[in-house]
Amino acid sequence: MAGISNTGAHVLEVIGVAEGRNSGRDADVLASWRRCVNDHRLDPARPSAPRIVTQRELTQHRQDSEELLSVARHGMEDLYRRVNAMGYVLLLANGRGVTVDSIGDAQLDRELRHAGLISGSEWDESHVGTNGVGACLATGQAITVHRGDHFDVALTPLSCTAVPIHDTTGSLLGVLDLSHLQAPEDKMSQALTLEVMKSCARRIEMANLVRRHRADWILRLHPSPDFLDVDPIAALAIGADGRITGMTNNALRLAGPGRPLIGRRIDEVFACDIDDIPRLSRTQAQVEGCLEMQAGGRVFARSVPPSAPPPRRADQPELPQPLRSIHGGDPAMRQLALRAGKVLDRQISVILQGETGTGKEYVARAMHDASRRRGSFVAINCAALPEALIESELFGYVPNAFTGAHTRGKKGLIREAHGGTLFLDEIGDMPLGLQARLLRVLSEREVLPVGATRAEPVDIRVISATHRDLAGLVAQGQFRQDLLYRLNGLVLEIPPARARADLEWLIERIAAATDGQPCFSPEAMALLLCYDWPGNVREIINLCELVSAMYDGACVLPDHLPGAIADRTATTRLPASTVSEDDLLQLLVEHGGNVSAAARAAKIDRSTFYRRLRKSKIGTVA
Numbered sequence: 001m002a003g004i005s006n007t008g009a010h011v012l013e014v015i016g017v018a019e020g021r022n023s024g025r026d027a028d029v030l031a032s033w034r035r036c037v038n039d040h041r042l043d044p045a046r047p048s049a050p051r052i053v054t055q056r057e058l059t060q061h062r063q064d065s066e067e068l069l070s071v072a073r074h075g076m077e078d079l080y081r082r083v084n085a086m087g088y089v090l091l092l093a094n095g096r097g098v099t100v101d102s103i104g105d106a107q108l109d110r111e112l113r114h115a116g117l118i119s120g121s122e123w124d125e126s127h128v129g130t131n132g133v134g135a136c137l138a139t140g141q142a143i144t145v146h147r148g149d150h151f152d153v154a155l156t157p158l159s160c161t162a163v164p165i166h167d168t169t170g171s172l173l174g175v176l177d178l179s180h181l182q183a184p185e186d187k188m189s190q191a192l193t194l195e196v197m198k199s200c201a202r203r204i205e206m207a208n209l210v211r212r213h214r215a216d217w218i219l220r221l222h223p224s225p226d227f228l229d230v231d232p233i234a235a236l237a238i239g240a241d242g243r244i245t246g247m248t249n250n251a252l253r254l255a256g257p258g259r260p261l262i263g264r265r266i267d268e269v270f271a272c273d274i275d276d277i278p279r280l281s282r283t284q285a286q287v288e289g290c291l292e293m294q295a296g297g298r299v300f301a302r303s304v305p306p307s308a309p310p311p312r313r314a315d316q317p318e319l320p321q322p323l324r325s326i327h328g329g330d331p332a333m334r335q336l337a338l339r340a341g342k343v344l345d346r347q348i349s350v351i352l353q354g355e356t357g358t359g360k361e362y363v364a365r366a367m368h369d370a371s372r373r374r375g376s377f378v379a380i381n382c383a384a385l386p387e388a389l390i391e392s393e394l395f396g397y398v399p400n401a402f403t404g405a406h407t408r409g410k411k412g413l414i415r416e417a418h419g420g421t422l423f424l425d426e427i428g429d430m431p432l433g434l435q436a437r438l439l440r441v442l443s444e445r446e447v448l449p450v451g452a453t454r455a456e457p458v459d460i461r462v463i464s465a466t467h468r469d470l471a472g473l474v475a476q477g478q479f480r481q482d483l484l485y486r487l488n489g490l491v492l493e494i495p496p497a498r499a500r501a502d503l504e505w506l507i508e509r510i511a512a513a514t515d516g517q518p519c520f521s522p523e524a525m526a527l528l529l530c531y532d533w534p535g536n537v538r539e540i541i542n543l544c545e546l547v548s549a550m551y552d553g554a555c556v557l558p559d560h561l562p563g564a565i566a567d568r569t570a571t572t573r574l575p576a577s578t579v580s581e582d583d584l585l586q587l588l589v590e591h592g593g594n595v596s597a598a599a600r601a602a603k604i605d606r607s608t609f610y611r612r613l614r615k616s617k618i619g620t621v622a
């Protein structure tokens with residue numbers, strides 16, 4: 001032990017432990033002290049403050065940790081909201097112990113910097129000695145390193161609780177650490193923090209599993225049936241061939257010691273096979289499913305069906321990612337994506353039709369992103385442009401073209417879209433005078449800025465959108481027929497949210513992208529699936545934001561939903577999509593054409609019944 005100076009009780013204690021003596025501290029702390037002295041040859045008397053990597057190194061670490069950052073960010077924000085203003089700082093470190101993300105109280109900035117609790121700090125045990133992140137990385141286990149548990153005396157005011165985060169194959173991605181600048185002396189004060197952090201890591205891994213395995217069954221597991229929907233202890237992803245494709249790390253406990261899970265058949269782990277999995281879903285399970293584990297013991301299970309279409313068949317053309325992600329398997333949207341894919345890099349104008357909020361601009365943007373056009377996507381709301389500014393906004397102007405004009409002139413939105421996509425929203429509301437000028441731009445592919453004598457060539461791809469009937473407007477003399485011919489090379493109809501077979505996928509996708517990632521109970525989801533969504537996707541976004549703000553972190557129950565949605569309990573109990581069109585027709589025949597009686601038997605409301613019949617083109621029966 002030569003070279004280790006003896007400067008205080010703490011240093012003496014560390015040295016004693018390294019020499020084999022015991023101490024009242026937790027075993028995982030003592031093991032770390034021994035690694036520091038015996039393996040890393042660290043000296044407890046020589047302060048070894050965490051190194052802060054350079055900005056360039058940090059950027060590189062963040063790029064390399066892209067998956068970890070995207071997996072953890074929502075969970076971090078959610079957790080920090082709960083502990084905000086309690087003197088904590090939250091760090092996310094990558095597999096090398098470098099802090100790639102942090103959330104802390106801006107008012108404590110100086111103290112946090114002083115303690116090294118900032119992005120870019122490096123916590124590898126071999127440099128800094130025992131600390132939360134470093135010890136967690138070294139063992140892969142959750143740990144609280146409390147005050148004097150730290151190896152370096154300078155770190156002993158801190159209490160750090162760190163938990164590992166794994167990817168869906170069980171590899172360690174990084175560590176989440178919650179540190180307190182001035183924790184109370186008693187380590188027991190942090191016992192709850194450890195449990196909260198473990199639960200946070202579990203939820204982060206769970207959200208990641210669901211996001212990455214949309215085409216697989218997800219099996220949620222918990223020793224108690226009451227927590228299956230709200231906070232499962234572990235989960236598995238199971239492919240159509242019955243093999244395990246992903247997991248949360250806790251699931252490893254089910255396999256028996258030292259046995260991997262990925263790639264194994266489900267019947268090797270539980271006394272059941274792939275055909276039993278659908279029976280454990282919430283729509284089919286009469287009672288909570290209890291599975292016998294092959295390694296011994298039992299666990300309650302709930303299965304969730306795949307929410308994305310299965311992988312593309314070989315005979316289907318590959319679509320660029322932005323277009324593939326506009327739907328989760330709705331047949332009309334799938335067809336729309338395929339048709340849009342065929343005209344991506346052609347000079348064919350497209351009109352997107354659909355109710356307000358169905359995602360017309362979203363689809364237009366996806367088409368632009370999927371195309372090879374490198375210019376900008378420029379969106380113009382034709383209904384919102386102030387009449388007086390329309391010309392100069394769209395076509396731009398030359399320097400000093402008119403009183404009040406900018407001395408450098410203005411490019412105008414159409415030229416901004418040169419090499420890119422011009423999205424004309426609410427095209428049906430464009431004033432007639434302007435329609436004539438737009439027609440010239442589209443026919444001649446050039447723009448004449450206000451005050452200019454020479455036209456400028458433009459290369460633009462035009463996508464328009466409307467919720468109005470353009471042919472009807474032409475008939476009323478409110479829209480130019482020649483402009484309509486220019487615009488409607490391909491007309492794509494975006495279905496309203498209520499008619500989409502992938503509505504559950506859409507709701508879950510939007511919930512996952514909302515701050516706080518609200519999670520809906522099965523009963524609440526059933527109501528959402530039956531609701532009409534007049535505001536379409538925009539209304540889904542608003543609802544997710546509302547429930548996230550009101551019931552932060554809690555599972556959303558029917559009572560939490562706004563009246564317009566929750567009140568449907570009385571008339572609608574089953575998601576309309578669980579009954580096929582053939583079943584509806586059969587029920588109608590059985591009830592002698594009485595729609596009300598057939599709708600009651602199908603447990604859906606009358607208007608939904610009509611709508612489904614209309615959609616299936618047998619509406620004339622009703």
Ligand SMILES: Nc1ncnc2c1ncn2[C@@H]1O[C@H](COP(=O)(O)OP(=O)(O)OP(=O)(O)O)[C@@H](O)[C@H]1O
Binds near residue numbers: 361425467
């Ligand atoms: N498939 C989707 N996934 C996630 N978000 C979506 C999806 N489709 C639409 N959105 C979101 O829904 C909101 C409304 O979409 P968008 O503005 O594209 O609708 P719109 O039909 O153009 O509406 P309006 O007719 O009012 O102009 C936007 O915030 C958009 O990002």
